[in-house]
Amino acid sequence: MRAIIIGVGQCGTKIADIFSLLDFEALAINTSRGDLEYLKHVPKERRVLIGESVVGGKGVNANPLLGREAMKQDLPLVLRKVSSLVGYEDVDIFFLTFGFGGGTGAGGTPVLAEALKENYPEALVVAIGALPLREEGIRPTINAAITIDKLSKVADSIIAIDNNKLKESGVDITKAYESINYTIVERIASLLALIDVPGEQTLDASDLKFVxxxxxxxxxxxxxxxxxxxxxxxxxxxxxxxxxxxxxxxxxxxxxxxxxxxxxxxxxxxxxxxxxxxxxxxxxxxxxxxxxxxxxxxxxxxxxxxxxxxxxxxxxxxxxxxxxTAKNYAREFMKAKQEAESRKKKLLTGLPDFDDIYPEEAGGDG
Ligand SMILES: Nc1nc2c(ncn2[C@@H]2O[C@H](COP(=O)(O)OP(=O)(O)OP(=O)(O)O)[C@@H](O)[C@H]2O)c(=O)[nH]1
Ligand SMILES: [Mg+2]
Structure with missing residues (x-):
């Protein structure tokens, strides 16, 4: 059983970092140079900065269009890194870790998932993503909804972690993030540790892949x-x-x-x-x-x-x-936009142009 973890964006690379601590093979991909440097366990040569020509290593500020663009532009580089990690042995599952609400992870992960499916048709692509808190506002929710839609067309399964569940625990959110990151890694790691272990009634890679x-x-x-x-x-x-x-x-x-x-x-x-x-x-x-x-x-x-x-x-x-929430918002937003456009038209039609008011002989230099 061989699993490779690829973290995209800050949330995703933090989770990949914990997998790396537990000796999993992991890559970290981000548009933010600072966030990549901050990691502790993913080896330097397995950290990939993308979209440098687009955002200069500064992150995409929750804009998934930029996250998508960054991943598309540097896909050859990313796939070279993946290929050198994979080597000549088969991979059973790629786990892609990311936050649904930001820009790099939400925009970039579906692009990467599709490319992995093309390049490694035998391997599964399983997305592990954190859903945004309601309090984060509408953009993270929209990013999440659209990313869910995109991944549901390319990934084999989506393991979604609802950050809203963390609030129930009452601890402060940074600590809560850390603890959920450890929890999800612990669960996946415990599961993987029990695959392909000899014994009486056991599970092998093909069982896990089937599920x-x-x-x-x-x-x-x-x-x-x-x-x-x-x-x-x-x-x-x-x-x-x-x-x-x-x-x-x-x-x-x-x-x-x-x-x-x-x-x-x-x-x-x-x-x-x-x-x-x-x-x-x-x-x-x-x-x-x-x-x-x-x-x-x-x-x-x-x-x-x-x-x-x-x-x-x-x-x-x-x-x-x-x-x-995303659908309702989109419907309202589209409606508001249409209304604004038609009000603008109504308000402004009937206005003359300058030529209608200022006769030619009055103006110009002639
Ligand atoms: N569970 C969990 N969720 C996180 C963590 N960090 C951020 N998030 C969530 O992920 C979303 C933000 O994703 P990030 O990973 O910070 O964003 P990004 O992909 O780096 O994209 P940009 O910062 O816009 O370039 C928010 O909705 C957060 O709630 C974390 O460590 N654990
Ligand atoms: Mg970021």
Missing amino acids: LKAFGSFATVGYAKARVDEVKNLSKLIIKSFEAEGLYLDARIESALYGLVAIHGPPQIMKAKDIFEALEELTGRIRGKQIFRGFYPDQRTGEVEVVTLLSGIYDSRSIEDIIR
């Missing part, structure tokens, strides 16, 4: 962990992993098509009855009924860890809010 190849719909990763002595009933812990509060996205998991559950823990806790009870419950709940599962009994650990991936989700309040 994530879901026509650009939404996916979410749930997680639950507990010390062995705290676990009275494994079934409850498994169910907790796919309950809404664990997922950072308001979504109806019932609409999911596929699921994947990986359980890692000491063998004495892995009672078949508990596991099947929970899996049956999950299968009963999700619409697609297709669940892949992996059990990883491990003598050395004192903890039980459950990672749940659900995909093929189309029913999400977080997403709907954004799309609806």
